[in-house]
Amino acid sequence: MRALKGDEFDPKGLIAEAYNIEGITASECRTIFLDFALNLEGDSATAINILLKRFDREDHPMTLVLRDGLTASDRPRRRGGWRNRERP
Secondary structure (H helix, E strand, C coil): CCCCCCECCECCCHHHHHHHCCCCCHHHHHHHHHHHHHHCCCCHHHHHHHHHHHCCCCCCHHHHHHHHHHHCCCCCCCCCCHHHCCCC
8 A cells, every 4th residue: 555645624635736737727736636526535526615715825736626616516416318409
């Protein structure tokens, strides 16, 4: 078993590393966030809120991605499919 680089809220230390990368883009931050979210165990909203408090940088694209992650953490809703189609 390998040692964790981060803590329970950022297990691989990905979010911390993103904040250390100079000139990182929002697109790169979204890719990092996806990896972070796939490896997170537990409540994502709690982890994101803690990380936002930890890395309080309004000017960083990862901050925007984390905030988007809070609003997008709602349960997805059906938007179509066979039940929504008109029947003859």
